[in-house]
Amino acid sequence: MVDAKTCLLSVLLTGCGPGNVPYDYPPPPLMDLGLHQAPTYVARDLMPIRGIALVLAHPRLGQPAIRRAGEVIDVEWISPQLADQPATISLDDGTWLADGAGTCDGDGICHLSVSLPDFAPGLYGICVAVGGQQACSPHAIAIVTTYNDPATIVHVSDAHIGYDDAATTFANVIASIDAIGQTGPTPDFAIFTGDAADSGLDDQRAVFLQEIAELNIPVFIVTGNHDYDATGIDGHLLDVGPELDMQAMYGGLQLVGVSSGQDLDDGNHDTTISESNGPDSSELTWLATVLTPDAPPTIAFFHHPIYNGTLATIGPCSRDALKALVTHDNVRAVLSGHIHATGVFDADGNSRGLSLDADTVPSARWPLHYIASRASRAPGGYAILHVGTSRVDYRWIELP
Amino acid sequence: MDRAAVVVLLASARASADPPLAAQLGGATGIGYASLAGAYRDDNFVAVRASVGIGPYVAADLRLGEDLDRVEPALGLGARLRPWQGECWLARFSPYVRGEVAVVGASHLGSNYDLTLGAGHWGHFTPRVRWLGWYAEVDAIARVGEVQTWSAHVELGVTFATGSFWR
Numbered sequence: 001m002v003d004a005k006t007c008l009l010s011v012l013l014t015g016c017g018p019g020n021v022p023y024d025y026p027p028p029p030l031m032d033l034g035l036h037q038a039p040t041y042v043a044r045d046l047m048p049i050r051g052i053a054l055v056l057a058h059p060r061l062g063q064p065a066i067r068r069a070g071e072v073i074d075v076e077w078i079s080p081q082l083a084d085q086p087a088t089i090s091l092d093d094g095t096w097l098a099d100g101a102g103t104c105d106g107d108g109i110c111h112l113s114v115s116l117p118d119f120a121p122g123l124y125g126i127c128v129a130v131g132g133q134q135a136c137s138p139h140a141i142a143i144v145t146t147y148n149d150p151a152t153i154v155h156v157s158d159a160h161i162g163y164d165d166a167a168t169t170f171a172n173v174i175a176s177i178d179a180i181g182q183t184g185p186t187p188d189f190a191i192f193t194g195d196a197a198d199s200g201l202d203d204q205r206a207v208f209l210q211e212i213a214e215l216n217i218p219v220f221i222v223t224g225n226h227d228y229d230a231t232g233i234d235g236h237l238l239d240v241g242p243e244l245d246m247q248a249m250y251g252g253l254q255l256v257g258v259s260s261g262q263d264l265d266d267g268n269h270d271t272t273i274s275e276s277n278g279p280d281s282s283e284l285t286w287l288a289t290v291l292t293p294d295a296p297p298t299i300a301f302f303h304h305p306i307y308n309g310t311l312a313t314i315g316p317c318s319r320d321a322l323k324a325l326v327t328h329d330n331v332r333a334v335l336s337g338h339i340h341a342t343g344v345f346d347a348d349g350n351s352r353g354l355s356l357d358a359d360t361v362p363s364a365r366w367p368l369h370y371i372a373s374r375a376s377r378a379p380g381g382y383a384i385l386h387v388g389t390s391r392v393d394y395r396w397i398e399l400p
Numbered sequence: 401m402d403r404a405a406v407v408v409l410l411a412s413a414r415a416s417a418d419p420p421l422a423a424q425l426g427g428a429t430g431i432g433y434a435s436l437a438g439a440y441r442d443d444n445f446v447a448v449r450a451s452v453g454i455g456p457y458v459a460a461d462l463r464l465g466e467d468l469d470r471v472e473p474a475l476g477l478g479a480r481l482r483p484w485q486g487e488c489w490l491a492r493f494s495p496y497v498r499g500e501v502a503v504v505g506a507s508h509l510g511s512n513y514d515l516t517l518g519a520g521h522w523g524h525f526t527p528r529v530r531w532l533g534w535y536a537e538v539d540a541i542a543r544v545g546e547v548q549t550w551s552a553h554v555e556l557g558v559t560f561a562t563g564s565f566w567r
Contacts, residue, residue: 309471309505319508341471349507349547351470352432353440365436 034282043107056135062221080108082131092125142218147251150388154190157337158374162198166376194224194303200232224303228262274312305336343371358395420453426557476502493523512545
């Protein structure tokens, strides 16, 4: 009832959507399409304006494919002017993987299934070449020998590159994550829950990606509100990846990430108390197809938390819907950031009996809602979680 | 008419000279229960309470609380009622009952409320120093709204009061 009132108030004040758009909201064509259709926006609007002929959409550095040798990956690229031409898929060292025209839609968004050869475990870059054009991404494929259950996951959030000495601290965080394998098992993958660039600027994003490329594990990246600042979302779509939402599998564990958008406009082109304007209806519709009651064990991740003691949460027009979507028995954990402080809640939003530092969560309380503190606040930090069929635990690691 | 005005003025002057005000600073902890979590040891809290005495038996309270283990502010309005004055007990002591409604930033600001019923004991360390006292309370708290929990807290603290508070 309170949420309904809050939403009604926000609708009256802001309209909760297009028609009242400050300059750092997503571009109007993207908002019209819906954030989930970001690749279509890239194909129709962004690539022609920027004069780009080919974009590798998936897998990429921030949206990798984790597979065992011999398994299949879906390679997606966008080439509106070259859609009828065959593509060559290779590793970034030139090792050939596949040829084919793939299956393309009317916007030149193409897919090709590629069977992975018997590569050694590790991270690999991938390239797609079409009509004399080539697009590559490092660390796009991770070859593993087995899928661990539970998976060991590093949760990092809020790099805010460009703010004070955040870049230095974030570099220390990356180095610390890379060193985990020296004293124990290497984590299976990382999840970054947004706010890479403090002002949404290209040079800030470049520093962030340079650091992320140093990671020795695959990493999944979603946007935060700061990534939209100063029209930064266009740069994100080209530099990080053209898909704002993602669904990936790590063995039997489903990973679902969405962009929770920019800060909600208060009607005067000022933001509210850090609530988001998303996920929008296109994302919620898509989420309903992947967060189904019969889905495999799932981790959902996005920037704005559903639960927080203040209003800095998922926006009032999406919160109830998103909360209902993730509150299923098969959703093990919901990871977010944004508030620059650690937060821990159970499925009902109750934080009691759960330590902020480290704890194991009983299955009755799943999904765990884990909010990671800002990684780049000195001395820096990140969380390590174990999430699987029958276990959910977490631990916050503060750098010395 | 003039006599009435004089009485009002005298009362006002007396009130402004010694208003029945009190402030309390305390800490609390306890146990709790929720359907998913089961029984648990609750967090630790700190609270500041500003009170206005309404006659010798009632006080209206404005309370600010904060969870010491996580960010969870609370703002409450309540009342305390003491069934008798100190002379019936000991001059320095006074039991009371209290009730409070608080908005609490538990899972989302504005989505959770704490309803509290409690019993406490309030008194002075020494009869000569009436501005400084102590209090101890046992509270039963029902959290309603998005999060639904039950908890029982013990709260201990010190109190600072003007001479006319609960006299």
